[in-house]
Amino acid sequence: MLSKNKAKFIISLQKKKTRDEERLYVIEGDKIVGEFLAAKIRLHSVVARPEFLKSLHSDYLSYAGEITEVSFDELRQISTLKTPHNALALVPIPETCMNTDNIPGSLCAALDFVQDPGNLGTIIRAAAWFGIKNIICSENCVDVYNPKVIQSTMGAILHVNVFYCDLKEFLARAGERNVPVYGTMLEGRSIYKYDLDNRGIILLGNESKGISDELKPFITEKIKIPGINTGTPGIESLNVSMAASVVFSEFMRRRVNKSEL
């Protein structure tokens, strides 16, 4: 049974302030909770219906933390979903520390003021798929531990580190180390004709404003995704998460072709 206090506590984690204080975030759904346990992530607690708990491999239970068996109605009280699943868990926010020493040799994404939770979640999912391990967000991006972001990563958050920092400083430091910064711009060069490298920073901008003026000077490689009749009403831009997927895929293609993976 779920106590009133525990219910209140879980609901309070919908706020960023509480998440920051408690260093906990919420995941929801049989699949995602199961995946975190399968990946041997030590959870703070699991709140679930008996059906879900019975379906779990017994090895996983030792990673679940405190387990509370609840009814569907109790789950609905604390869920952010219209139709709650059978399980919800509280996960400790990892103490990740950005190691900028790794940046020059690898490929990462930098997000400038990405506001929509679904977009950030989808970009994380694409990054995991295409093997991009680090995403650096400007401080005004949506919080990665927002429940909607976490839901739309579909578990991919397990594979990608997300950092928040002053992007201007970050890009300035990257520039000092001659790390290429790829930015999608209308006047860029077709990504199909670029000899993309397996290192650098892919800079992606805000949903409606694109890359902000103060960051544009740090772009060393202006790229664009070619389209048909672009610029006419209704074909002004690609959604940022679609653009991310296409650009990540282009980098992947080079890696695959070079290594014959």
Add this chain to the structure above:
Amino acid sequence: MLSKNKAKFIISLQKKKTRDEERLYVIEGDKIVGEFLAAKIRLHSVVARPEFLKSLHSDYLSYAGEITEVSFDELRQISTLKTPHNALALVPIPETCMNTDNIPGSLCAALDFVQDPGNLGTIIRAAAWFGIKNIICSENCVDVYNPKVIQSTMGAILHVNVFYCDLKEFLARAGERNVPVYGTMLEGRSIYKYDLDNRGIILLGNESKGISDELKPFITEKIKIPGINTGTPGIESLNVSMAASVVFSEFMRRRVNKSEL
């Protein structure tokens, strides 16, 4: 001022049944209403705040149909958005008739049970960008005139025809005409190594179930988007709209390379 009857009528268009009967759908937002007018689409009616109406080019007003000036509060009553914009319009559903004769020579997308409105909207937006003019949906896909679909197309619905039909029959007919059917499958061949043609059908499946068993036999070209560590928890699949963007982009790349666009 907005009459009670008009408000009720607009709200009733949130239901597919009413949209089908009235042959009207709703678009919301200054930008999208402006784009429809700029594209000279004859609207049934526009409901907007005076600010929006004043900002319109006078040439466009003749396409607006019946104009109702409203307050922000009146707009909020009829809006599906949390924060309504300044304008909303009712648009006649076009009487499109699928001409299957064009299919063999062009590139189109076929969607099997795509349920999420945001995904359908995003796929339409990507299709418009990459010059894919026709999307054929199975009858159990979400309705294209659902307000959430329309919002997420960002006006791209102006450039793409969306049809609903029995996909099994459609693919069977395509097979008789030797039209290639590309389907993303885990055991497929890397899209990076495929010599993609500028014709055929790109078949995309349901968000969680993928392409249904009854349609799989129609796939003539099994393709896959390579990833890193795919199949591990959290990296099981790409979202269908991301997959669509990446595959559409690959076809685009071939066209660009061949024509040196």
